[in-house]
Amino acid sequence: MGMIRTKLFTAVSIVLPALGSEASAHALAQRYDLPLPLGYFLAAAGAAVAVSFVIVALFGRHDIEPARPIDHAILRGTIPTPIVALLQVLSVGALALIVSAGLFGDQRTFKNIAPVAVWVIWWVGFSILSAFVGNIWALINPWSTVFGFAEALARPWAKLSLRLPYPRWLGAWPACGLLLLFAWIELVAPGRDVPRNIAAAILIYTGLTWAGFVVFGRDAWLKNGEVFSVVFGFIGRFAPLEFTHDGHWRVGLRSFAAGLLTREPLEPSMTAFVLLMLGTVTIDGLMETPPWAALVEWFLAGRGGVDANPAAYGALQTALLVAGPLFLAVLYLAVVAMMARIARSNIPGLGGMFVLSLVPIAIAYHLAHYFSMLMVAGQFIIPLASDPFGYGWDLFGTMLYRVDIGVVDAKFIWYLSVVAIVTGHIVAVWMGHVTACSVFRDVCIARRSQYPMLVLMVAYTTLSLWILAQPIVEPGAK
C-alpha cells in the first residue's frame, strides 16, 4: 500500500504552502462541484421557457393594476438598540481581528483566519444572507459604525465631516469603479489569498471610505461610494426583511422580491452598477468552464502555455471581466430600445426601470454556484476561530476540527440549482411584466414590450444553467 495518508475528511493542510500561489479561477478556489447533469439542465431550461410563456398568457387575460407603492412591509418593528450595538461591536471586532491576523499571523492561506473569513464567510456568506434574510450589512458596516461613533464623540468640539454637496454627475460611479476593482481582485489578482495582502487591501479601503465620509458626509458616501453597501443594498432588495434607519433601526417584513419593484427609475450610474454586478457574477463562473480554458490555452499556445505567461493570462481574464458586463449592458440597452419602439413612447429613464427584474436570476445562480463552497470551505472557519493567527492557539477547542467535504451531496446541489434558477426566472419574468404594466399603463403594450426582455431573461437563465452544467477546470492545469 505504500505511504498513504488516508485522512479522508481533512483540512487541505499538508500541501497548503503551495496552494496560495496556485493559479485558480477564484479566490480560495478548491470547489469540487460536479457539473449539473444534462437531464437537470434540460428540465430547468425547459421549465424556464415554459413558465415564460405561461406568464405571458396570464397577462393577456387580466387588466393588471399598476404596481403598488413600494412600501410593501406587512409587519414593522424596531430593533432594540443594545442588539444593534452588540452586532456592531462584533462586526468592528471581527474586522480588527481579520486585519491583525492578516498582518501578524501565519501567511499560509488556511492557517490564517483572514482569507476564509473575507472570501467565504463575508463575501459569499453575506451576499446569500442579504438575498434571503436581509441587508444586515447596513446595520453592522464597521466603517460606518466607527465613523459614526467618532463623529458622536467629537461633536462637542468639531465636525468630522466637511459635508460638501455630493456632485450629481458623479452618482454611483465611484461604487462602479470600486466594484470592478474588487471583482478584479477576487477573480484575477495574484496573491489574493495571501493574508497580508488582504489586510493591506482592507486598510487601504478603510482609509478611502473614511476619506469619502469626511468629504461628502457618511450618508452620501454610503449611497454612492461604499461599494459593499451598494452591493448588499441591491441584493437585499430581494430579501424579506427590510432594514431602515431613522435614528433607530427599523425592520419590516415584506414578500420576497417586493423591494426590487421600483416606481422611480434608477439613476444611470445605479443601472450601470447593477449591470456590472450581474455581469461579474456570470464571468466568475465562466472563467472556470472548459471553453474558456480552451480559448486561453489556444491563445497562449504559441508562447509556452498558461504557466509561462501568468501576466498574459491575467490580461485575458481582465479583458473578459471588462467585456462581459459591457456586453450585457449593450444587450440590455438594446432590449430597452426595442421596448421603447414597441411602446412607441419616449419615457425618460426607461433603462432604469427594468434592470432590477434581472436581479433574481443572478441571485438564484449565485446561490446554486456558491452554496456548496460556503458549506465546505466555510467549515474552515471552525478551526480558524480557535487559532485565527495560526500560532497554535486553541481558544474554543476546535483547532483540530477536520473539514467534512461530504457535508452536501451533489444531488442536493442539483435540485437546489434547478429549483432556485427556475424560481428566480419566474420571479424575474413576473417582475418585468408588473413593471411594464405600471410604466406603459396598457396591458397590450406592456405585454408586447416584454418580448425582447423575455428573450434576454431566457438567455441569461440558460447561460447560468449552462455554466453550472460545465465541469470546473483551470486553464493550463492539464
Added chain:
Amino acid sequence: MRSHVAPNNQIVRLGLAATVGMTIFIAFGETCNAQSVDEEPRRFELRIENGRLTGTAKTVQVRRGDAVELIWSTDRRSVLHLHGYDIEITVDAGKPQTMAFRARATGRFPIEIHGGRHTVLVYLEVHPR
C-alpha cells in the same frame, strides 16, 4: 373585470406553485435511485509517462460509497495528490502504489502531479447514488 391582486401576492403564489412543482420533480427523482453499495472495490490502473496520464481518460468515475483503488505506476519518481480527499502518495518508477479509500463525498476532485508546476492528471468524479 379588473384584478385587484397586489403584484407581490401574485409573486408569492407563483413561487409556491413552482416550489410544489419542483418538490414533485424531486420526489420522482428520489424514487428512481435506490441502489445497493458494492463491496467489491472499484480498481483503476493508471500509468503516468512524461508527467502525463497514458490513454485518453479525463475522468475516473465512481459512485458515492464505493470502495476505490487507484493503482499508479510511473516512469519516474512522482508525488501525486488527490484533492478534497487529500491523499498524497509518492510513486517510484517500477514500483506501483495504490490510493485506497472509500468515496464518501460526492464531487469532482483533481488528482495532480506535484513538484514545480501543478498539473492535473485526471479528475476523480464521485457521483451521487
